[in-house]
Every structure is written in structure tokens, then in C-alpha cells.
Amino acid sequence: MRIPLDRDSKTPLYRQIEASFRKAIESGSLPPQTRLPASRRLASDLGVSRITVEEAYAELVADGLIASRPGSGTFTLPPCSLWPRRGTDETSWPLWQEHLRLRKELFERGKTEPAAVRRLIPLGTGLVDSSLFPIGDFRKALARAMRRDGAGAFDYSEESGYEPLRRTIVHVLASQGLQTDARNVLITAGSQQSLALVAQLLLSPGDTVVVESPTYSVALELFRAFRVQCVGVPTDEDGMQVDALEKVLQQRHPRLIYTMPNFQNPSGVCLSAPRRRDLILLADRYNAPILEDDFVGDLRYEGRAQPALKTLDPGGRVVYMSGFSKMLMPGLRIGFLVAEGPVYDCLVSIKRVNDLASPNLVQRALDLYVSVGRYQAHLRRCCRVFRERRDAMLEAIARRLPADCRLTRPRGGLFVWLRLPKSLSATSLLPVAHKEGVTFAPGPAFFPAREEGEPFIRLNFAAFSPEVIEEGIARLGRAMRRACGAAHGAK
């Protein structure tokens, strides 16, 4: 135990020791029934006499803060609840802390939506239904990894990630039409870290990054936190408007193009094949790296599969990122990047200085779980379930929401992106919906220029059963009608 003692102080040492324990007990940081060190031991730790420690303990006993039990030691008692806890608000912060208050970009952020409180239906969630996770199989994989690898499962993994898992990822990608090599795969702590590593490597404060408008909200938070300018390129039913992109490339010289070509978050649209080729050509012409976020590229429910941009890459133009979070357990925090050339080596270095490597045990268990066949089977099951849920949501929307709601039928992914009736805004609708027992992801979070998002909301169909979807959309319909007032007669 280490207690700060001031040997030059007028306060006797035993009083200083007593005060330290008193503070810990009253603040609750030493909970009741905590055993205190024996006086002999503490005296030696602090370099004081044993009598000094015993005097301090005697004061605490007298004040009812600790008690000794013969034969088993000295223990803390519950603190007297009449003592006020000192708030930290009164502290005067150093100047550098006051400056941090001005870093507004760090405080403007979405809140992770709490899980269903008071039977709220959180249609705004970005997650999928955890009841679909193959938890039993994964638990077996964990146990097998520990049995097989012993202490090795708890050591650091290679910096680029556990090699067998990288090979497994290569096989999964090959079965999806993307060919790469384990030497070009970097395991990350989920897609968010993939984004963060690329941003740390390629962007400096003041740089410009091109994003789709709308785009993934936490990517916008990330770029803002790194003090990077986000320029949005509008999207339509064929994805990013690539001709608008060219103007941005000419005028703004962005250092990165961040895109989700498949079932984009939040809009659900896919980039068309001709635009994919144009995007690669433009990025090459203007010397801008592409970061392809393929977060749900294989959750397709109808229509033709589009190749990843990465498969069109003539070499080293595209950094590809994906992960397992949407299909498997998001709390595992495992994703990956695919890249070639100097950028790959630099990303490994950046990963190393960020956290040395991702947790080894989880990587080993995931590798045992994800064989191509098992993963594909789980994927097929997810597709079947999510297609049904999408249909349920589209059908409920048609029946339950005002007729002037507009949407593009998503052919895959997790989300319906809804344009509200003209008289409504996402921000004003949210509290009304909350009262009705349903929430959604409001549009502004997804736009570089937040106000452009007011006409939109994002709904997740993949996380709920058709029955819950039906009820959630019914509540949303009631909320919309209440918010619109009597103007809308839609049923």
C-alpha cells in the first residue's frame, strides 16, 4: 500500500495515515469489508514505526470506520452516510484542461443507444439481433483454443494478427471473389479501429477527406475528433455521384476517399458497376487513396452481386476493410484491413503503436469458429432471416406510416432509410417517438452538414423479429401523426 506522507509537515504521520484511510472509506473507494494491511506490513511499506500505524488504526476504530476481528485482521466498515462526498466540480482545473473544454468536436457525438429500456423499441440501433449469434459454437471454440494452446493463447499475437486467422480470412474473401494473401491482411479491433488506423496514417489536422453524404455517423465523429474536414458527395439510388466527386477532387485535393459501395450505411444503396470503375479511375487520376468499407457486402437479399472495389484495384489503390461484428458478436471487436505496398507496412506500424496487437485468445477462437463452410452457413441463415425482416418492415411501413414517406427498397444490409413527410424533422420527431415507445437514428448524425439530415431517419430491420417490427412501426406511425397534427389523414 502506498500512501503519500509528508515528513516535513506539522501534521503527525499517524494523522496523515488516518486521513488517507478516512478519505478512501468515506468516498467508497475502499468498500466495506475490505481487509486492511497488517500494521507491521504497512509500517514497513511506509517506512514508519509500527506504533504510528497502530495509532492511525486506533483513531479509525474510534470513529467507527474500521473494526478489528481477532484472529482475522482489520476490516473497513460501511461509511457514515451523513458525510458529504466532495464533488469534483469545485476543483480548479489547470489551464490545459480548460482548453480541452473548447475541443467541441470531441463532445458532439452520438450516444450509444441503451438496450430496450421500458420496452422501448430501439429501431435506431446499428447492431443486429444478438439472439442469432452462434454463442454455443463460439464458446466451444474458446474452450478448444485454450485447451490446444495453453499459455500461448494468452501471449501477444503477431502485430499483424494471428497468422492462421489471417489465412482463414483470405479463404473467406476468396470465396467471395476477392483474392489476397495473408501477408496483406491486418487484424484490427473492429471496423472502427480500421478506420482510425487509416485516418491516423493518412490524415493530419486540417486535411480534407471525401465521404458520402450521408455516411456512417461514427466515421464523421472520428474525422471531426481528428480535426479533419469532411466534404460530402451526394448519393442517389446508384450510390455516390461520381461526377460530383470529380469536382471535389479538383477543388479540395482530399487525402482520402471513404466509401461504402455495398448497402451503404445509412442509405442502403449500392454503387453501380459503371460508377465503381469510374471511382477507381478518378482516385488514380487525382492520387487519392480509397478506403472501401464493406461492412455488410454479403448480406444481400436480392439482385446481382457487385464485386468489391478492391477486386478492380490495379494494385495498391484501395484499402479494403470489413469485419465480423455485424454477422457475429460485435463485442469481440475483431475486424480486418486488406492493403498492399508501403501503406500495408505503415498500417502495421500504426497498429503496433496503438495497442501492440489485438487480443490473442479471441483471435484464436474466432479462427477456430470461422471455417469457410461454417461462416457461409451462418451467413445464409442471417440472409434468410434478415430478408424476412426487411419485408416485414417494408410492409409495415406501407400500412402504418403516412403515404408521403419516401424510401429506396434496400436489397441487402441492415437499414431502411426513410425520408419524412415534408412537415416533419428528425430532431422534432424523436422525442414524440420516444414517448410512443420507439426510437430511430435521426438523419443529422449521418451528414457532414448536419442540417441536411433533418428530413431523414434510419430504421434497423435486422435487429428485431417481424412482430416487434410491426409494433415499432405502428408506434412510429402514431408518433408521426401526432407530430404532424391533424394535417395528415394517412392511416
Next chain:
Amino acid sequence: MRIPLDRDSKTPLYRQIEASFRKAIESGSLPPQTRLPASRRLASDLGVSRITVEEAYAELVADGLIASRPGSGTFTLPPCSLWPRRGTDETSWPLWQEHLRLRKELFERGKTEPAAVRRLIPLGTGLVDSSLFPIGDFRKALARAMRRDGAGAFDYSEESGYEPLRRTIVHVLASQGLQTDARNVLITAGSQQSLALVAQLLLSPGDTVVVESPTYSVALELFRAFRVQCVGVPTDEDGMQVDALEKVLQQRHPRLIYTMPNFQNPSGVCLSAPRRRDLILLADRYNAPILEDDFVGDLRYEGRAQPALKTLDPGGRVVYMSGFSKMLMPGLRIGFLVAEGPVYDCLVSIKRVNDLASPNLVQRALDLYVSVGRYQAHLRRCCRVFRERRDAMLEAIARRLPADCRLTRPRGGLFVWLRLPKSLSATSLLPVAHKEGVTFAPGPAFFPAREEGEPFIRLNFAAFSPEVIEEGIARLGRAMRRACGAAHGAK
């Protein structure tokens, strides 16, 4: 499956499909015995006729790349090994990739030392002995967390970390004399991420950071990767020379002071009590945040315990970091920060954009494992074992190394920091030692000005049994004598 098809190309579609599979099989990314999609399914995925797919498959069958097994499907065969694999070295990289080659700071980095190859004794390792890890107990904690929490164990945790674990950390810290609150604790992916988050928040390219000279090598890598200037303050047997620090604060206006006051890595020294108070006062006077890295503060084998700088903090001056990696399993990648005020909120935001949150299951299992009592018991056991190993190493050094090796007897921690005889340098000694079957951590990696490290090497006593230490130091002695030539007659 997604294969890029060019419908305007003169190459027929079946040839394009065939070429894509051929490339995947020959490159090894589709391994032998992979089942190909049924032709009907692939045709629908790609929006081509079934006959087109069948033609492509027929070509691959004819070339011996795939084979069909009646009743079970079409499978890949081992690729013909006569086909050369196309290297990626010939690729012409885009210009932005060529620029990355110039980011030298990202390529100058230490290599994680491989585990004992060819009976090498890697005395340079930064890890402790994995045979001490309580793996059985931790496995039980994992199983219990999954049983108790079901799918909840696999969801995202709170951004600041799993709340019960933060409370447990508060109790552990209180039992060590540091009082805080769970609202001031942030769970990170190990100490490396703690460092990275603080650096991302407080430092921009071109800023100056104060470090001890020598200091933790991967911290130097991190600051260099972030293009931050490192200014070293010399250390002696009482730790950082705080009067030298004042000059640096006046002249360089650093944005951060990074310090390890207890059993410093690599030197093993502790900052004296008067210097601790001076450091806090100086940091306050010059408005510089202190990052206190207390990586092994409780691995003390003798002498008086020093309070953490954080306990002397009048409020919001010190960001404290520690973790479990050294005492428990490093591959778990769980560490924590303690901070108050705006800096805490900003660090949570930076953590969120970096990876959303640390893996939930691991946090829950760790919380179940680390009760104050169990952790303290494990700590006591580690201290007993490591003290014995330290003594073994000091004794072996006295007997086996040239008499003009100099060292400060470490009173805790993991390392002996050795000054080599004048005629030797770490860099030239390393290959000789390697040939003798022992390695060490060479000094230059630990100094902001690398060349200042040539007289030093770091040896780890905590990772090896006394027998292995004896043998390792014997080999090191032989290497030194060989490197010195006949000049040294020391036995």
C-alpha cells in the same frame, strides 16, 4: 460470390469467370477442397445464364483446377506448382503510396522478439513468465461470465468500459493508496492504447513531449509515428532529474510530460519523494499535463513504497495509467486510465472513435477474476518469485560478467539495466550474443537520441527461472569476452 465482370469487354463472360477462379486457385487464396457455388446460384449472383457458369467450370475442369464429385458438388484441386505466383513487388504503386515510403519514422521500429528459437534465451523480452499466469482461474472466470451473461457478454460494453470492472479497479487502486471513482476510470486495450489515446488527444505533429532518457521504447515509436518531437530529461538513481526538466519546460513548452516514477522501464529506478513533489509543482507552473505510467508500481521487492504521483495531484493535473498485462496475461490487452475533468471526457470520446469499446467478454471475465483479495494474492506470489529471480540475476552478473559492468540494483519491477564495459557497444555485442544463444534489449531503442544508448543493455529477470538466468548470463559473459577480445581478463 462476387466476381468483377466487364460486360463491354471483348472477353466472353465465361472466360472472365474462369480467369477469376483460375487466379484464386493458382494463388492459393482458394485452397484445395473448397466447394464452389452451384452453377445455378452463381449464375443468379452474377446475373448471367447458368450455361455461362457451366462453360467456365468446364474449362477449369479441363485444366485440372477443379473437379466435380457427383452428389456433393464442385471442388478445387491443388494448384499446379509449376505456375509462378505473381509477386506484388512489380506493381507500380500510386504516388501517395510512394510518399508513404518516406515516412521513415514508421519503419524504424523494434521487432517483437520471437519466443525462444533454437534454445535462445531472450533476456531482452519485455514480458513476464507466462507459466505464472493463473490461466486455470481465468478460464473458469471466462466460462462463468458466459454462463451468467449469455449474449450480453458479446455485445458492446459501455464506451468507458464495463462498469463493474471499473469499480473493481477503483477497489484495487484504493488498496494501493490511490483513491478515485469509477466515473474517472477508462478501460483501454492495454497500456499501449492508454498512451496512444493520450497522445492523440494532447499532441499534434510538431509538438514536443518530455520523456525520461532512457524511456519505454514503444512510447518513443509511438511519438515518432505521430511526428511528435521527444525531448529527453536525463535520469539518475533518484529518477528523472527534475531540475533539468525545468529548463526544458522553459525552453520547449512541451505539451506532455511522460514519466514512469516507479521501477522505470528500462532503468529500474524510482523517482524520489522530493522530486515527486517538485515534478507536480513544475508541471503546474508550466501548464503541462503529466502522464504517469505505473506499469509495475506494485512489483516491489524491498524498500519503502512511494505514493503514485496521482495521489499528490491537487486535481486534474495527472493522467494515471496502469494495467494488468505484466501481472496477468498480456494477450488479454486490458489496461486503464484514471483522469478527471475535461480530459477524462475527451479521452472517452477518443477511445470511442478509435475502437468503440474494449472487448466485453474479456472485461467481464477479468472483473470476475480480479477481486481485491485474489489479485493481491497473485501479486504477492509474483513479488516472491521475481525477487528470487532478481537476486539470481544480480548474483550471476557478479560472477559471470566482466567486473567493469555497472548497474543500479533494482528494488522492484522486471529489469536490470546494465552499463557495458567501455570497449563494448550494445549494437556490436548483439550479434555476438545471439551466436552464443542469448539476446538482450539494446540501449539505443530506449533513448530519444539513439546513440546515447550504445553503452547500455536491458535484461529481464522476471521472465525466467534462476537456472535459465544463470545460463543466460553465462552466455552473455562469454559473448562479452569474445567481443572485448583478450583485453578483458575478467572471469
